[in-house]
Amino acid sequence: MLDKPSESFSARPDGCAAGRALLDINSLTVAFNKNGRRGVVLDDISVKIPHGKIVGLVGESGCGKTVLGSSIIGLLPERGVEVVSGEINFYSGENGPYAPENLLNLNYHGMKKYRGSKISMIFQEPMSSLNPVYTAGSQIAETIKNKNYNLSKAEITARSIEMLAKAGMPDPARVYDMYPHQLSGGMRQRVVIAIALANNPDLIIADEPTTALDITVSEQILFLLYNIREKFDSSIILITHDLSVVANVCDEVYVMYRGTIVENGPAREIFTSPKNPYTIGLMESLPEAGARGKSLHVIGGNVPSIFTEIKGCKFKDRCHKARPECLEMPPVKNAGNGHYYRCHF
Numbered sequence: 076m077l078d079k080p081s082e083s084f085s086a087r088p089d090g091c092a093a094g095r096a097l098l099d100i101n102s103l104t105v106a107f108n109k110n111g112r113r114g115v116v117l118d119d120i121s122v123k124i125p126h127g128k129i130v131g132l133v134g135e136s137g138c139g140k141t142v143l144g145s146s147i148i149g150l151l152p153e154r155g156v157e158v159v160s161g162e163i164n165f166y167s168g169e170n171g172p173y174a175p176e177n178l179l180n181l182n183y184h185g186m187k188k189y190r191g192s193k194i195s196m197i198f199q200e201p202m203s204s205l206n207p208v209y210t211a212g213s214q215i216a217e218t219i220k221n222k223n224y225n226l227s228k229a230e231i232t233a234r235s236i237e238m239l240a241k242a243g244m245p246d247p248a249r250v251y252d253m254y255p256h257q258l259s260g261g262m263r264q265r266v267v268i269a270i271a272l273a274n275n276p277d278l279i280i281a282d283e284p285t286t287a288l289d290i291t292v293s294e295q296i297l298f299l300l301y302n303i304r305e306k307f308d309s310s311i312i313l314i315t316h317d318l319s320v321v322a323n324v325c326d327e328v329y330v331m332y333r334g335t336i337v338e339n340g341p342a343r344e345i346f347t348s349p350k351n352p353y354t355i356g357l358m359e360s361l362p363e364a365g366a367r368g369k370s371l372h373v374i375g376g377n378v379p380s381i382f383t384e385i386k387g388c389k390f391k392d393r394c395h396k397a398r399p400e401c402l403e404m405p406p407v408k409n410a411g412n413g414h415y416y417r418c419h420f
């Protein structure tokens with residue numbers, strides 16, 4: 076069903092509607108079936124990604140962040156996956172400014188027209204997403220060629236070098252002819268970013284883009300993503316387990332725990348006034364909190380496996396506030412200013 080456009084909306088030149096979500100994930104539930112067991116990995120997830128914003132997706136290892144990113148770009152494993160319910164509505168402009176495409180209705184080939192052109196993903200490990208036997212430049216060129224049959228070889232090469240430069244690569248023409256093993260970790264990540272940017276996507280999913288990098292390079296890459304949002308008018312989903320990474324670059328934040336969104340809202344609201352005990356625990360685990368004289372807090376225990384059945388609030392076994400009420404799933408509460416959280420207290 077289409078929303079009625081409000082008067083403040085204006086159609087962008089590419090047909091997308093400005094001032095509304097680019098991506099609207101609605102009650103998405105996904106399960107894995109393995110060795111006769113079924114585990115719900117994404118449980119009733121709803122996420123809205125506005126145009127031209129950076130949205131952080133935060134949670135500990137095993138919360139389902141990569142599975143959510145892979146669901147959007149249509150790269151869930153082919154076997155053992157069950158999309159139980161929900162929609163991933165993408166306002167690409169293909170069907171008119173107010174008519175989304177539900178990406179879950181598309182098969183692998185149907186997704187091809189979006190993947191790498193309108194939606195691209197920067198994967199967790201730069202080395203595993205680059206092919207070691209091809210030069211950096213040829214891998215960018217291949218991505219451009221796949222979507223621009225009319226460009227000459229010279230034009231594709233020039234655009235590939237331009238993309239390397241936009242990804243902040245020093246000496247991009249020389250790097251064009253280098254192989255991944257000849258590049259540092261930071262340079263490889265810039266090549267991966269150049270590939271992601273190659274066809275000027277509307278949405279970039281950056282999955283832990285800085286995890287393998289030292290602090291200086293990590294900050295440069297985050298600064299680069301921040302600038303990409305400005306220059307390319309792309310929306311970015313920044314996936315990370317580290318709240319401090321999102322503090323300076325994200326406009327909005329979604330906090331995820333064991334396949335559920337437990338809190339979301341404008342980044343400033345979440346950082347100044349977190350409501351859910353899990354979000355508060357993540358904040359207290361930041362090294363800065365210890366440096367200010369407080370003892371560094373650690374959330375005890377681990378994220379339970381998706382094959383462990385949990386009744387009610389998924390965080391209750393690790394939560395110091397847990398009460399008998401937590402055996403019921405907490406409702407979503409509205410804290411105002413676009414800030415929502417799930418907790419009984």
Ligand SMILES: Nc1ncnc2c1ncn2[C@@H]1O[C@H](COP(=O)(O)OP(=O)(O)OP(=O)(O)O)[C@@H](O)[C@H]1O
Binds near residue numbers: 107136140380
């Ligand atoms: N193909 C699969 N089959 C079965 N379980 C899977 C599969 N892929 C992921 N999982 C499980 O789904 C859960 C979420 O995995 P996911 O990779 O999305 O976590 P994540 O939040 O990205 O963690 P990390 O921060 O370590 O990257 C984990 O419990 C993982 O073991």
Ligand SMILES: [Mg+2]
Binds near residue numbers: 140
């Ligand atoms: Mg992951």
